[in-house]
Amino acid sequence: MYYFAYGSNLNKKQMAERCPGSQSVxxxxxxxYKLVFVGWSRQWRGGVASIKLFQGDRxxxxxxxxxxxxxxxxDSYLSGYNRFNITVFTEDDKAVEAITYIKAGQLEETKPSxxxxxxxxQGLRDWRLF
Numbered sequence: 866m867y868y869f870a871y872g873s874n875l876n877k878k879q880m881a882e883r884c885p886g887s888q889s890v891x892x893x894x895x896x897x898y899k900l901v902f903v904g905w906s907r908q909w910r911g912g913v914a915s916i917k918l919f920q921g922d923r924x925x926x927x928x929x930x931x932x933x934x935x936x937x938x939x940d941s942y943l944s945g946y947n948r949f950n951i952t953v954f955t956e957d958d959k960a961v962e963a964i965t966y967i968k969a970g971q972l973e974e975t976k977p978s979x980x981x982x983x984x985x986x987q988g989l990r991d992w993r994l995f
Contacts, residue, residue, distance in 0.1 A: 866930070866931060866932075866933075866936070866963075866964060867890065867928050867929070867930060867931070867961060867962065867963035867964065868887070868928065868929045868930075868931045868935070868936070868939070868963060868964050868965070869893060869895060869926050869927070869928055869951060869953050869963040869964070869965040870926050870927050870928075870929060870965075870988070871895070871900060871914060871916060871924050871925070871926035871927075871965070872900075872913065872914030872915075872985055872988075873913075873914065873981065873984045873985055873988065874929075874939075874988070875926060875927055875985060875988025875989060875991065875992060875994070876984050876985070876987050876988035876991060877889060877988065877991040877992075878987075878991075879984060879988070880929060883935075883938055883939065883942050884929070884931055884932075884935035884938055884939065886931070886932050886934070886935055887929040887930065887931045887932075887935050888929060888930040888931075889927065889929060889992075890927075890928045890929060890930050891927070891928050891955055891956070892925070892926070892927050892928075892955075892956060892992050892993070892994060893925075893926055893927065893928045893953035893954060893955055893961065893963070894923050894924070894925055894926075894953060894954050895916065895923060895924040895926065895951060895952075895953050895954075895965070896923045896954065897918060897919065897920050897921065897922065897923070898916040898917065898918055898919055898922065898923065898924045899916065899917060899919035899922040899923075899924065900914060900915075900916055900924050901914075901915055901916065901917055901974050902914060902915070902974060902975055902976065902977040903915050903968050903972035903973065903974055903975060904945070904968060904970075904972045904973075904975060905975060906981070909977065909978050909980060909981040910978045910980070910981075911975065911976055911977045911978035911981055912974065912975030912976055912977045912981075913968065913977065913981065914977070914985065915946070915967055915968035915972070916965070916967055917967075925989075925994050926953070926965075926994075927988075927992045927994070928953065928961065928963055936948075936964065939966070943966045945968060945969055945970075946966035946967060946968050946969060947966065947967055947969050948964055948965075948966055949964065949965055949966070949967055950962065950963075950964060951963055951964070951965050
């Protein structure tokens with residue numbers, strides 16, 4: 866199955882640590898959503914990435930091939946997030962079904978820490994999305 870990452874799991878090193886069996890597959894776009902930073906993470910000392918519906922916008926990210934075991938591991942790392950089935954699009958505009966995580970609850974947008982942003986920025990570089 867496919868997992869669409871848009872936050873710190875874009876970082877290939879972090880993803881390899883969290884899900885050793887995952888495989889990097891392709892960059893993708895999720896239409897009609899936007900990237901936001903919400904809530905407060907003690908680990909990151911700031912807001913964390915999530916997505917929310919926003920007509921006309923898009924979220925750039927990456928797709929990993931994952932196992933059910935990997936998804937269970939992601940469930941534990943991403944506590945406070947819910948799993949959703951989504952459709953993302955490849956660079957060739959091919960529709961692909963994937964799973965992603967969205968932060969649960971009505972959360973206010975908050976500023977992420979520099980450390981957290983650096984992990985995401987490295988992920989963007991890993992996928993050449995910069």
